[in-house]
Structures are given as structure tokens and as C-alpha cells.
Amino acid sequence: MNTILVIVIVVNIIIALLFSLGAAPILVWVERRVAGFIQDRLGPNRCNIAGIRLGGLIQSFADMLKLVFKEDFRAGAIKEKFVFMLAPVIVFASAFLSYMVMPFADNLTIGKQTFVMQGLPTNLGILWFLAFAGLSIYGIILGGWASNNKYSLLGSIRAGAQVISYEASMTLAIISVLITYGSVNLVDMVNFQSKLLFGFLPAWGVVMQPLAAIIFIVTAFAEANRTPFDIAEGESEIVGGYHTEYSAMKFGLFFVGEYVAMSASSALIVTLFFGGYNLPWLGTQSLKDNFTLIMEVIIVLLPILSFFFGRWILKNNIWPKADDIRNRESRWLIRALVMINVVVIVVLGYFLYSGIGSNGVNIAVALIQIATFAIKLLLMNFVFVWVRWTLPRFRYDQLQYLGWRILLPLSIANIFITALVVVGV
Amino acid sequence: MIDTIFLILSLFALAGAIGMITLSNTMHSALSFLVTVFAIAGLYALLNASFLFMVQIIIYAGAIIALLLFIVMFLNIKEDKLKEPNRYNIMLVVAIILAPVDYLLFQAFLKMPHIGDFSTTLDNFGDVKMLGNELFKGWLVPFEAISVLLLVALIGSIVLARKKERE
Numbered sequence: 001m002n003t004i005l006v007i008v009i010v011v012n013i014i015i016a017l018l019f020s021l022g023a024a025p026i027l028v029w030v031e032r033r034v035a036g037f038i039q040d041r042l043g044p045n046r047c048n049i050a051g052i053r054l055g056g057l058i059q060s061f062a063d064m065l066k067l068v069f070k071e072d073f074r075a076g077a078i079k080e081k082f083v084f085m086l087a088p089v090i091v092f093a094s095a096f097l098s099y100m101v102m103p104f105a106d107n108l109t110i111g112k113q114t115f116v117m118q119g120l121p122t123n124l125g126i127l128w129f130l131a132f133a134g135l136s137i138y139g140i141i142l143g144g145w146a147s148n149n150k151y152s153l154l155g156s157i158r159a160g161a162q163v164i165s166y167e168a169s170m171t172l173a174i175i176s177v178l179i180t181y182g183s184v185n186l187v188d189m190v191n192f193q194s195k196l197l198f199g200f201l202p203a204w205g206v207v208m209q210p211l212a213a214i215i216f217i218v219t220a221f222a223e224a225n226r227t228p229f230d231i232a233e234g235e236s237e238i239v240g241g242y243h244t245e246y247s248a249m250k251f252g253l254f255f256v257g258e259y260v261a262m263s264a265s266s267a268l269i270v271t272l273f274f275g276g277y278n279l280p281w282l283g284t285q286s287l288k289d290n291f292t293l294i295m296e297v298i299i300v301l302l303p304i305l306s307f308f309f310g311r312w313i314l315k316n317n318i319w320p321k322a323d324d325i326r327n328r329e330s331r332w333l334i335r336a337l338v339m340i341n342v343v344v345i346v347v348l349g350y351f352l353y354s355g356i357g358s359n360g361v362n363i364a365v366a367l368i369q370i371a372t373f374a375i376k377l378l379l380m381n382f383v384f385v386w387v388r389w390t391l392p393r394f395r396y397d398q399l400q401y402l403g404w405r406i407l408l409p410l411s412i413a414n415i416f417i418t419a420l421v422v423v424g425v
Numbered sequence: 426m427i428d429t430i431f432l433i434l435s436l437f438a439l440a441g442a443i444g445m446i447t448l449s450n451t452m453h454s455a456l457s458f459l460v461t462v463f464a465i466a467g468l469y470a471l472l473n474a475s476f477l478f479m480v481q482i483i484i485y486a487g488a489i490i491a492l493l494l495f496i497v498m499f500l501n502i503k504e505d506k507l508k509e510p511n512r513y514n515i516m517l518v519v520a521i522i523l524a525p526v527d528y529l530l531f532q533a534f535l536k537m538p539h540i541g542d543f544s545t546t547l548d549n550f551g552d553v554k555m556l557g558n559e560l561f562k563g564w565l566v567p568f569e570a571i572s573v574l575l576l577v578a579l580i581g582s583i584v585l586a587r588k589k590e591r592e
Contacts, residue, residue, distance in 0.1 A: 130483050131483045160498070
């Protein structure tokens with residue numbers, strides 16, 4: 001055990017925690033604001049700390065506090081108290097654990113040691129995801145059963161049937177991807193996608209395996225119990241489904257667990273089909289080779305982008321009364337923006353002037369890749385939210401029809417074709 | 426350290442198995458079976474069989490028991506319908522009858538080659554690559570035979586389910 005090893009492991013776990021748990025309030029905010037935008041209204045934007053609203057992000061923290069301090073009520077009819085308590089924990093823990101294997105940067109080399117940049121470095125990444133993502137169904141089934149309530153039971157039966165039928169297609173879609181990449185290791189898969197196809201197209205999974213990508217994304221929606229597959233909690237039919245009887249932080253765990261599961265699905269979609277942490281046309285090696293150029297580009301681009309962002313803030317967040325608390329927010333944000341610019345430019349300028357060692361380049365490339373992964377993840381999560389507020393809910397028989405009669409045969413055909421191409425070419 | 430983990434996991438596995446046959450509520454016994462399945466997955470992980478560990482969780486915990494719980498919930502079995510008189514007596518009698526079988530099993534266990542000596546196995550022997558090479562090079566015919574057997578079972582269950590519908 002040496003110091004660098006410990007530091008890298010701790011940093012990896014913290015980053016994985018930030019990506020899973022830390023993303024939940026941001027996703028709740030994205031969900032509400034995008035829903036507002038789609039329905040031609042504003043969404044939550046008034047909650048503030050000393051005038052700072054960050055476009056409504058503070059609302060998520062207020063909501064979290066509300067859930068913590070609410071009364072934890074349990075109906076007298078609930079006899080299975082232990083199972084009732086266990087169910088939200090299972091949903092949350094399985095979503096959280098399935099996140100731990102997502103690679104957010106290429107293998108990092110410091111000195112002579114090489115580290116795998118995952119919360120849990122294992123080379124069976126995709127199997128780990130399948131194992132723990134599949135366990136979340138226990139939380140839903142047990143929660144609905146222990147609630148001792150017809151609506152809850154109906155909700156969990158629906159969810160069980162849905163997840164069991166869509167898991168088959170999901171696994172089969174993954175198999176055709178595995179045949180293409182020839183590995184179960186997620187880092188290997190992402191590195192495979194850093195190549196170029198026909199010399200100009202990034203060899204992302206979505207290009208190599210378009211059918212598997214579509215099937216996987218559809219089944220990921222079903223696994224995460226998101227609209228159009230949210231019959232497990234169809235409000236108009238069965239109240240809240242399996243979490244009808246839950247209140248306070250027990251409901252909070254279901255709620256956060258849903259977002260963490262959605263984010264984990266997005267992370268896997270990004271890793272399998274959208275190049276993971278790779279910037280398009282810029283693999284790890286070319287990033288390292290051209291690092292000086294990249295620093296110069298950042299130094300030039302950052303002030304320009306910040307200028308336009310600051311002007312956008314000043315245009316949209318100026319209120320007629322001078323002592324309006326919201327004017328203070330604009331001032332704070334502009335100051336923060338200037339500070340970030342100054343710090344980044346000074347640091348990068350220093351590195352440009354004094355030169356940056358190979359360890360420094362490796363760490364900086366890892367940072368760029370983490371940022372890339374975060375942006376791709378946010379975009380994929382946005383797609384999840386976008387679909388939820390665009391499509392209506394499936395009827396139960398339509399859902400089963402889609403799962404068994406369309407997705408399953410398509411994914412089997414896809415495996416067949418992929419195997420033919422891989423063996424033949 | 427490893428011995429302690431092994432003992433704890435084995436205790437959980439045994440407790441789950443006993444719970445599964447003694448608990449009267451079907452849901453509870455399915456759940457205690459789940460405890461056994463996880464404990465055995467942990468034992469696999471302890472033996473460096475990481476692939477088997479994942480498969481145990483994906484197939485048994487993720488699919489089979491989830492399906493079992495789903496069916497139990499779907500059928501809505503009433504607890505008092507399952508009450509059998511003298512079930513503990515029956516269990517005792519069966520346990521005594523099966524004692525010779527236990528003895529044989531124990532003998533077979535003692536006669537196993539390399540007992541207590543696993544030092545020859547490599548650290549990564551349970552990894553995907555090693556297992557796949559072994560399975561598809563050394564044991565290809567048995568593997569395919571088992572696949573066909575599973576396929577037969579699959580088709581058979583569909584045929585049986587259809588027959589009931591016609592009656």
C-alpha cells in the first residue's frame with residue numbers, strides 16, 4: 001500500500017459517488033425544468049439562499065430537506081415491517097452498486113503504476129451492472145407486497161412482469177455488443193470505440209450496432225421504470241403503485257434510487273454506444289500528444305465562452321429595483337465566472353510556461369475525459385427526461401407485445417447477424 | 426480472515442436453507458432461499474470464481490427467484506391453505522431415512538482429490554477468459570448437450586402450457 005494508490009482509490013470512489021449520488025439533485029432539477037419547458041411553463045425557480053437560485057437548482061436541496069424532516073408514517077395494516085423497511089434500501093443500494101463499475105476515464109498511469117478509473121475496478125464490468133441492476137426489482141416487488149394494499153400489489157406485479165420480460169431483450173442486446181467488442185471489460189469496450197471507422201467516423205457502438213443500441217435504450221427505459229414504461233406507478237390507475245404507502249425518507253430512497261438507476265443506465269448507454277469517456281476523433285493517445293495545443297485552445301476559448309455566458313446572465317437576470325435580491329445573484333455569478341477564468345488561465349499559463357511532466361499530462365487527460373463523460377451522461381439523462389415528458393404511457397398488453405414479439409426476435413436476429421459478420425469478416 | 430468470512434457465509438447459507446423449508450409463509454421461505462443464494466455467491470467470490478459469482482447473482486437472484494416471488498404474488502396463496510399437520514414429525518422421519526445418503530455424501534467428499542489443497546489453482550482461474558477456454562476447448566460436447574437439454578425443457582414447458590389451455 002503506497003500513498004498514490006490510496007489517494008487514487010479514494011478519489012475514484014469519490015468521483016463515482018459524485019456521479020451517482022451527487023447527480024440525483026441535478027437530475028431532479030433537470031427533470032422539473034425540462035418538464036416546465038416542454039409544457040410551456042417555468043418550473044421551480046423561486047427557491048433561494050440569499051438570492052442565489054442557480055436557475056432553480058436550490059429547490060432540489062429544499063425538497064431533500066423536506067423529505068428528511070417529514071413524519072415517517074406507517075399504516076397499521078402493514079404487518080411485514082422488516083420487509084417494508086428493506087424494500088427502499090434494496091432499490092437504492094442496487095442502483096448505487098450498479099454504478100460503481102462505470103469507467104469515467106482511461107487507465108491512469110502515475111509513475112510506474114497503472115490504475116483503472118472505476119469506483120470498483122473489476123474486469124467483469126458489464127456482468128456486475130446486469131447483476132445489480134436486476135436486483136432492484138426485489139425492492140419493488142417486496143415494497144408492493146409488504147404494503148398490504150391492492151394498488152401497491154398491482155403496481156409491483158406490473159413492475160415484476162415488465163422487468164422480467166425486458167431483461168431478456170436487454171441481455172440479448174448486450175450479447176451482440178459483446179460479440180462486436182470481444183470483451184466484457186468496459187474499459188476495453190471504450191478503447192475499442194476510440195478507433196475510426198472508414199477513416200472519418202468514430203467507431204462508436206451506435207454506428208457499429210445501431211439495432212442493439214435502439215433495443216438497449218428502449219429496455220433501459222423499461223428497467224428504470226420510466227415513462228413510457230412507468231405502468232408500475234401509473235398515477236391515474238393505481239395511485240402511486242408500489243410506493244403508495246411510503247412516506248418521508250423511505251419514499252425519498254425510492255425517489256433517489258430511481259434517478260440513480262436512470263443515471264446508471266445512461267452511463268452504461270454512453271459507455272457501450274456513445275464512446276464512453278472518448279472525445280470524438282481524439283483518443284487518449286492523441287490527447288496526450290497534443291496536450292500543449294489543447295491548453296492553448298482552452299486559454300483562448302474559455303474567456304470568450306464566459307463572456308457570452310455572462311452577457312446571457314446579465315440579459316436574463318436584471319430586475320428594475322436596485323435592491324432586488326435577485327440582482328445580487330447576477331453579481332455573484334459574474335464574480336464566480338471571472339474567478340474561474342483567472343484561476344484556470346493562470347494555472348494553464350504556468351504549465352505552458354514551465355512545461356508539464358508526463359504524470360501531469362496523464363492526470364490532466366483523465367480530468368478532460370471525466371468532464372467528457374459527465375457531459376455525455378448529462379445529455380443521455382436529458383434524453384430520458386425528454387422522452388418522459390413527450391410520450392404517453394404504454395397500455396399493459398402493448399408493453400408485453402413490444403417486449404416479447406418485437407424486441408426479443410429483433411435482438412436474437414441481431415446476435416445472429418453480428419456473429420455472421422464477426423466470424424465471416 | 427478468509428476463514429471467518431467463509432464461516433459467516435456458510436452460516437448464512439445454512440440458515441437460509443433451513444428457513445426455506447421451515448417457514449410457513451411462501452414469501453418468507455422464498456426470501457430465505459434468496460439469502461442462501463447470496464451466501465453461495467459470496468462463497469464463489471471467496472474462491473476467486475468471479476465469473477461464477479456474477480452468474481449466480483444474475484441467474485439465480487436476478488431471474489429465478491424474482492420469477493418465483495412474482496408467481497407467488499400472482500397466485501395469491503393464502504397462508505392457512507398451506508398448514509399441514511405434523512410437518513415437523515414428517516421432517517424428522519425423512520431426515521432419519523436420509524441419514525445413510527448423508528453418510529455417502531460425506532464419504533464422497535472425503536475421497537475428493539486434492540482435498541484441503543487448492544494451492545495449485547491460479548488466482549484468475551475463475552475469470553471469464555480461463556473459464557471460457559476451458560469450457561469451449563475441453564468440455565465442448567457436454568456444454569452443447571446441456572444447451573440442447575435446456576432447449577428441450579424450454580419447448581417442453583411451452584407444449585405443456587398449451588395443452589392445459591385446450592382442455
